[in-house]
Each structure stands twice: as structure tokens, then as C-alpha cells.
Amino acid sequence: MKTLIKNGQIITAIDNYQADILVEDERVSVIGRKLEMEADVTIDAGGKLVIPGGIDPHTHMELPFGGTESSDDFRTGTIAAAHGGTTTIIDFAVQNKGQSLIAGLDRWHQKAEGKCAIDYGFHLITTELEDNQIEEMHTIMDEGVTSFKMFMAYPGVFLVDDATIFRAMSAAGERGGLICMHAENGIVINEIIKHALAKGHTAPKYHALTRPTGAEAEGVHRAIAIAEMAEAPVYIVHLSCADALNQIRQARDRGIPAFAETCPQYLFLSVDDYGEDFDGAKYVMTPPLREKANQSELWKGLKTDDLQVISTDHCPFCMKEQKELGRGDFTRIPNGAPGVEHRVPLIYNGGVVENRISLNRFVELTSTAAAKMFGLFPKKGTIAVGSDADIVIFDPDKEQTISAQTHHMNVDYSAYEGRKIRGVVETVLSRGSVVIDNSEFKGKAGSGHFLKRGTCVAI
Numbered sequence: 001m002k003t004l005i006k007n008g009q010i011i012t013a014i015d016n017y018q019a020d021i022l023v024e025d026e027r028v029s030v031i032g033r034k035l036e037m038e039a040d041v042t043i044d045a046g047g048k049l050v051i052p053g054g055i056d057p058h059t060h061m062e063l064p065f066g067g068t069e070s071s072d073d074f075r076t077g078t079i080a081a082a083h084g085g086t087t088t089i090i091d092f093a094v095q096n097k098g099q100s101l102i103a104g105l106d107r108w109h110q111k112a113e114g115k116c117a118i119d120y121g122f123h124l125i126t127t128e129l130e131d132n133q134i135e136e137m138h139t140i141m142d143e144g145v146t147s148f149k150m151f152m153a154y155p156g157v158f159l160v161d162d163a164t165i166f167r168a169m170s171a172a173g174e175r176g177g178l179i180c181m182h183a184e185n186g187i188v189i190n191e192i193i194k195h196a197l198a199k200g201h202t203a204p205k206y207h208a209l210t211r212p213t214g215a216e217a218e219g220v221h222r223a224i225a226i227a228e229m230a231e232a233p234v235y236i237v238h239l240s241c242a243d244a245l246n247q248i249r250q251a252r253d254r255g256i257p258a259f260a261e262t263c264p265q266y267l268f269l270s271v272d273d274y275g276e277d278f279d280g281a282k283y284v285m286t287p288p289l290r291e292k293a294n295q296s297e298l299w300k301g302l303k304t305d306d307l308q309v310i311s312t313d314h315c316p317f318c319m320k321e322q323k324e325l326g327r328g329d330f331t332r333i334p335n336g337a338p339g340v341e342h343r344v345p346l347i348y349n350g351g352v353v354e355n356r357i358s359l360n361r362f363v364e365l366t367s368t369a370a371a372k373m374f375g376l377f378p379k380k381g382t383i384a385v386g387s388d389a390d391i392v393i394f395d396p397d398k399e400q401t402i403s404a405q406t407h408h409m410n411v412d413y414s415a416y417e418g419r420k421i422r423g424v425v426e427t428v429l430s431r432g433s434v435v436i437d438n439s440e441f442k443g444k445a446g447s448g449h450f451l452k453r454g455t456c457v458a459i
């Protein structure tokens with residue numbers, strides 16, 4: 001099977017040039033000017049940007065949380081991702097307390113098997129790690145799960161103590177693995193929440209008001225300090241505010257391998273979106289939306305490489321029957337919001353169109369950097385001879401309006417309802433197969449492969 005993509009402007013993290021691309025089977029085989037090769041399919045990309053497929057390294061499909069389960073499964077969630085120009089997700093398997101690491105991973109393999117429309121990998125959420133489980137951790141790394149997520153938040157559910165974090169960082173670090181940290185002081189937050197509930201503060205906006213930026217900054221500081229003692233790198237997930245970013249900045253200025261991702265919601269939305277009524281439940285996610293002034297600081301961090309990656313933390317719950325569980329008590333609102341479908345065009349819009357970052361940096365932040373961070377480069381994250389043909393043809397001038405009426409995520413609202421943006425994903429190839437053609441899904445659930453990842457090459 002040969003596919004020829006003609007006349008496109010190829011943008012990678014470092015290149016910007018016009019050329020044709022020949023895809024043979026699953027990989028890019030030739031890149032050159034005016035290629036005159038026979039092909040089964042020819043796609044004219046004249047006037048379009050041709051970029052590497054997006055990599056979203058933070059999604060939660062079918063995640064059990066707060067007495068319900070996130071509303072996208074691996075089928076609907078990966079189809080929505082493809083619509084938005086994302087060809088790889090890294091989701092989170094969960095090791096429950098009292099369960100072996102391998103049992104947790106196996107459970108997620110069962111969930112995803114045969115359902116994904118694009119390629120996928122896993123991190124493992126680790127809730128317990130005693131000395132006698134370290135060998136198991138290394139086995140899991142050999143099976144291609146080279147990153148582990150730990151929580152300083154959610155006491156009694158996911159929270160791990162500092163000793164466990166140190167143990168995990170040391171054990172993973174020894175083999176080139178990476179600990180991804182949900183950095184928020186959940187123990188202090190729980191005290192603040194108790195006070196709020198005692199005063200009768202139950203509306204969604206109190207979710208944000210009980211999780212101060214200081215709790216996040218303290219978590220980031222502590223995660224970096226423990227990583228430094230463990231002589232290991234650390235990756236902070238969903239960094240939301242300037243206070244936390246400053247901790248990363250200071251560490252990086254000292255030469256410490258501290259990394260962080262942020263998400264579109266922290267770049268485009270703010271604490272004002274909670275409003276006064278229950279509609280604000282749409283934005284109950286953790287960390288919460290912050291004061292608007294944080295947005296420009298985060299964009300600055302993305303520009304200066306203090307923030308390296310943009311993920312979504314896609315974790316959708318419908319308003320109906322799911323978010324509604326928390327009517328009258330914000331602590332019962334399932335935490336999370338949809339986003340996997342609009343990350344690439346949103347960042348193009350807020351970044352490139354608004355003149356905050358270059359086209360190359362846009363590709364780096366939405367694809368290349370995650371590939372390097374999570375051991376997928378150069379198979380993924382670039383357009384080069386020999387790399388997987390995960391390719392997006394992106395119309396930079398066309399406009400779209402984001403709406404729950406037209407999106408493909410299995411959720412009854414959009415966090416960006418009515419927002420008009422420039423840039424539309426037109427055609428998407430996943431390992432050489434057209435999965436999105438003129439914005440229509442032509443792929444197949446189940447054609448996505450599990451990705452055995454290598455180790456981080458970002459340091």
C-alpha cells in the first residue's frame with residue numbers, strides 16, 4: 001500500500017519546507033520535491049500544513065472515579081482524538097491498593113484491547129510500592145510501560161507517602177524510568193475542604209477555592225526535592241499556575257532534570273468559569289482552573305521550555321447523571337473534563353495564531369516533546385524517513401466553532417462551547433492508514449497498536 005502526500009508544507013519541531021511524502025505501508029519511505037511515484041492513494045496537501053500526528057500523554061478512558069467511570073471508552077475516546085489530529089495517547093492503568101502492579105496493568109490491557117482507533121501506551125498509576133515490588137516494577141518497564149504516576153493528592157484513594165515516592169523514583173530512575181507526579185498537597189486540601197463544607201459552601205466553585213495554588217507549588221517543590229535526593233528525573237503532570245511553574249523554573253535553572261506539562265484548560269479557561277451555580281461542575285477538575293493572570297505565565301513557560309509538553313488530562317464525565325452526583329456537595333462531583341479532541345487546534349490557535357510560539361514549537365509541544373519524554377521518538381513525534389506515518393494535514397486558515405453538538409467525545413458538554421478557532425484537522429494518517437478523511441472518520445476501532453515504549457531521551 002502506497003500513499004503519496006503532495007505539495008504540503010512539512011512542519012516538524014525543527015523543519016519548515018515544502019515537499020512530497022511517500023508512505024509505504026506503515027512508514028514514511030521517501031520525502032522529496034515533486035515526487036513522481038506510483039501510489040494507490042494520492043492526497044493533495046497544497047496550502048496545508050503537514051505535521052506529525054499529535055501525542056497526548058495524559059488521558060483517562062474508562063477510568064473508575066468517584067463512584068462512576070469516565071464517559072469515553074477506548075473506542076470513542078481514540079476516535080475523538082483522531083478527529084483532533086492526535087494519533088497516539090498514553091493512558092493511565094491503575095494499580096489499586098492491595099493489588100500487584102502487573103494485575104493493574106493487565107486490567108487496562110483488557111479494557112483497551114481491540115478498541116483503539118489510534119496507537120496507545122500506558123503509564124501505571126502506582127498506589128503502593130514496597131521493596132519487594134521493585135522487581136515487578138522493572139518487569140513492567142521491560143514490557144514497555146516506562147513511566148509511573150503517583151499522587152500527593154486524594155488521601156485514602158491514590159495518595160502515596162514521601163517514602164514511597166522516594167522508593168519509586170530511585171527504582172525507576174535506576175533503569176531510566178520516569179515518575180509522573182500529581183503534585184498537590186492533598187492532606188492540607190482535605191482540611192480546607194472540611195472547613196468549607198462546615199460553612200455550607202457546597203457549590204462547584206468551592207472546588208477551586210479549596211485548592212490554593214500554594215498546595216500545588218508545595219507539591220511540586222517536594223516532588224523535585226525528593227527526585228533530587230533519589231537522583232532521578234521527575235515529570236509534573238497538569239501544572240496549572242505560576243506558583244508551581246516557578247518551582248520548576250528554579251530547579252531547571254539549577255540544572256535539575258525537572259519537567260512539566262500543562263493543559264489547554266489552564267491556558268484558555270479561568271476560575272471565572274465556575275460562576276455561582278451548578279453549571280460550574282463542568283470545570284471541576286484537579287488542579288482547578290486558576291486566576292486568569294496565570295495564563296500568560298504558562299504561555300511564557302511554554303515558550304522558554306520551562307514547560308515541555310501539552311497534554312489534556314482528558315477525563316470526561318457527563319453533566320447528566322455523572323457530574324450531577326455532586327449537586328449540593330462539590331466534593332462528590334467527579335473530577336475531570338473532556339479535551340482530547342481539541343488540543344492540537346486550540347494550541348495552534350492560542351499559540352501560533354496569537355503569535356505566542358512558532359510553528360515548530362507548536363509541533364514540539366503537541367507531539368515531538370512527548371515522544372522524546374516517553375520513549376517513542378523517532379518512531380513517533382516527527383516526519384522523517386523510517387518514522388511511523390502518523391501524519392496530520394492541517395488547514396491553517398479554515399475556522400471552526402467548538403460545540404458539544406458536533407464533537408465526537410462521548411460527553412454531553414464542551415468546556416469550550418461556542419469558541420471560534422482557526423485551524424482545522426482535515427486528514428489524518430495513523431501508521432499509513434487514512435483514519436480521518438475530510439474530517440470524517442474512516443478508521444477502525446481496534447487498528448491501534450499497544451506501544452512498548454523505551455525510556456526518556458529528553459534529558
Ligand SMILES: [Zn+2]
Pocket residue numbers: 058060313315
Ligand atoms: Zn489525570
